[in-house]
Amino acid sequence: MLQDRQNQQATNHNCDSNGCAGYKGGAENLRVAVFGLGYVGLPLALSFALRGCRVVGVDTNAELVAELNAGITYHQEQYQGEGIQSILRRQLEAGRFTATTIAAQAMESCDNIIITVGLPVHDGEPFAGYLEECCRDIARGLKKGDLVVVRGTLVPGMTRRLVLPLLEESGLKAGRDFALAYSSERIAEGRAFEEFVTMPGLVSGLTENCRARARRLLAVVTEAPLHPASSFEVVETAKVVENISRDVNIALVNELARFTKELGVDVFEVIALANTHQRVKLLQPGPGVGGYCLPNALYYLDAAARRLGVPLELMHTARRVNEEMPRHVVNLVLRRLSVPPSQAKIAVLGLAMKDYSGDDRLSPALTICQLLLDAGLQVAAFDPAVQTQYNFKVDNMRAALSGAHGVVALARQHGIDFTDWDLFLSCLDRTGTPFIIDTKQIYRGVSVPSGIVVESI
Numbered sequence: 001m002l003q004d005r006q007n008q009q010a011t012n013h014n015c016d017s018n019g020c021a022g023y024k025g026g027a028e029n030l031r032v033a034v035f036g037l038g039y040v041g042l043p044l045a046l047s048f049a050l051r052g053c054r055v056v057g058v059d060t061n062a063e064l065v066a067e068l069n070a071g072i073t074y075h076q077e078q079y080q081g082e083g084i085q086s087i088l089r090r091q092l093e094a095g096r097f098t099a100t101t102i103a104a105q106a107m108e109s110c111d112n113i114i115i116t117v118g119l120p121v122h123d124g125e126p127f128a129g130y131l132e133e134c135c136r137d138i139a140r141g142l143k144k145g146d147l148v149v150v151r152g153t154l155v156p157g158m159t160r161r162l163v164l165p166l167l168e169e170s171g172l173k174a175g176r177d178f179a180l181a182y183s184s185e186r187i188a189e190g191r192a193f194e195e196f197v198t199m200p201g202l203v204s205g206l207t208e209n210c211r212a213r214a215r216r217l218l219a220v221v222t223e224a225p226l227h228p229a230s231s232f233e234v235v236e237t238a239k240v241v242e243n244i245s246r247d248v249n250i251a252l253v254n255e256l257a258r259f260t261k262e263l264g265v266d267v268f269e270v271i272a273l274a275n276t277h278q279r280v281k282l283l284q285p286g287p288g289v290g291g292y293c294l295p296n297a298l299y300y301l302d303a304a305a306r307r308l309g310v311p312l313e314l315m316h317t318a319r320r321v322n323e324e325m326p327r328h329v330v331n332l333v334l335r336r337l338s339v340p341p342s343q344a345k346i347a348v349l350g351l352a353m354k355d356y357s358g359d360d361r362l363s364p365a366l367t368i369c370q371l372l373l374d375a376g377l378q379v380a381a382f383d384p385a386v387q388t389q390y391n392f393k394v395d396n397m398r399a400a401l402s403g404a405h406g407v408v409a410l411a412r413q414h415g416i417d418f419t420d421w422d423l424f425l426s427c428l429d430r431t432g433t434p435f436i437i438d439t440k441q442i443y444r445g446v447s448v449p450s451g452i453v454v455e456s457i
């Protein structure tokens, strides 16, 4: 049966822009299992379903699986004007997507397996337990002829040293009985569906055949070039350095922001003008760097670098600069207070790790709230997109602003009106001068009513 399916796939090949035979026009014959249904896995699974594939999503989180099968997701993604919830419901109804906690169910029916399970970092150490469990689940159902593509971000060397031997516990040999590939994931949350199509990819395989099969599978969704790489380690390392390069660049402009503040010039103007140089591309300063990807990347590289005895001084320094930004923001608040901290209330607007996202993983906003609380202030944070509950979180702008002595603007969100001046003026405590610490250029060029002071980071 598997052989029949592969023969059928072989007859569906045609040439595509990636220079390899693709499945375009024959994608409905593909059976794809996606392990991990988080920020990457869910939109990726739905992207294959949108192209006609039969997709089984596997996640160990039973509550998440039940919600997805009921057509519920809190993700903020959309594709060609349609929200992810509507896409999910249509694909469920069409029978092209289903979610399960039972790996064996997916392994029975699918021969293309994509792993999007990641490595959380605890105290600077990547934790591979979820990935190991996932590989063991896959190994138990692995069949001759299957293709396994790892897409999560890994410690360089991990596909070969960890994933491969775990999958071979199946008794099957990688490269001979099943194909193994690593292709890094480069999408940004909020633009996932579009970037799965338009973002160039990097693909490596244990053998040339493994790599070619992975490129064919990924080309079902990706129209951009899928660059072939010579080894797993090249792609694994390229991925972490892509993230670290952004972390280092942001550390540079965060440090610059502290300098320009004392110099008395606008850091955003400096950056905009510096970027008119054709070979300069500075990113924007902010309250720190959050999310799953950028802050963790250094620790993935560091785990391998320590084993190899290579110091990563610049990268560690950059991480430290970004980790200090929440403290800097809190110091700006404390400097503006006209009442003792124990009598002050601060409204925090935006808790997500970036604008228009519901993701608050490793968000600097959470550190800022905690530092303000530790300093004795009352904190009321509002973010309509973030689902996580915190005891400092409130349900609306009015509750956040009422009686607040100052505001910290941390992330743009639909549902946060940063210029609802009637609300600001009626709610803020005006015994001193209420202030807004703007960490995101939200108030640049905005006319602010007298009686409110805006300070940029």
Ligand SMILES: NC(=O)c1ccc[n+]([C@@H]2O[C@H](COP(=O)([O-])OP(=O)(O)OC[C@H]3O[C@@H](n4cnc5c(N)ncnc54)[C@H](O)[C@@H]3O)[C@@H](O)[C@H]2O)c1
Pocket (backbone or CB within 6 Å): 035, 036, 037, 038, 039, 040, 041, 058, 059, 060, 061, 064, 116, 117, 118, 119, 130, 131, 133, 134, 135, 137, 151, 152, 153, 154, 185, 186, 187, 188, 189, 292, 293
């Ligand atoms: N979020 C992004 O924007 C982004 C971008 C590029 C790359 N990445 C990388 O992609 C990977 C996934 O990131 P994410 O943001 O989707 O993470 P996530 O935490 O949102 O999703 C991971 C999912 O895997 C599930 N899981 C854990 N163990 C499992 C197992 N044994 N079997 C099946 N499912 C299991 C979890 O329950 C969770 O739902 C990470 O390596 C990350 O670094 C993420």
